[in-house]
Amino acid sequence: SQQGEEDPQALSIQEGENATMNCSYKTSINNLQWYRQNSGRGLVHLILIRSNEREKHSGRLRVTLDTSKKSSSLLITASRAADTASYFCASGSGTYKYIFGTGTRLKVLA
């Protein structure tokens, strides 16, 4: 399969808790992105981290990247019911081809 892998496949937490999801990829990259998808609709870009960065923050999102382990993690702090969605990482080695992971389905319970 040309897809990356994410874990866990599914995550259920209470509102206010933090959610952490992990992504592994297979090839060298120049950037890695995280996207969110609601109910099988289009994906929405959340954050991009370049290969020479180790950590990046955007609002309640924190992304880390470990190129030696070919892995990344996305942390959502103080989760809300509206964060319920599927989250995908996309590893990019150029500007035309991105390899998406299999996704983590997050459910935040009110």
Place this chain on the structure above:
Amino acid sequence: ETGVTQSPTHLIKTRGQQVTLRCSSQSGHNTVSWYQQALGQGPQFIFQYYREEENGRGNFPPRFSGLQFPNYSSELNVNALELDDSALYLCASSNFRQGREAKNIQYFGAGTRLSVL
């Protein structure tokens, strides 16, 4: 709203038929990529068009073909449909003229759900 529109939203075809899916890119974007997303999976890259030329292709057979028009709208054509072609087809636009990070960000449409019977 990303400004990327796809049509139709749903489509039902039978095996062996041909289908054309359409995408209108976000204004000012010169690059469009197409993805296939099977149920419960992540999107898989089909191909990308930049300035009306194919700029890269994933592991999809030649019966998947595309076009990009001067106004940067795009079509995905699939011939000889197979049952396994049933999926959500997503297009995403981006702009190579933007800065180092921005040009890598893709803006997705809501997708076309294709069912092949």
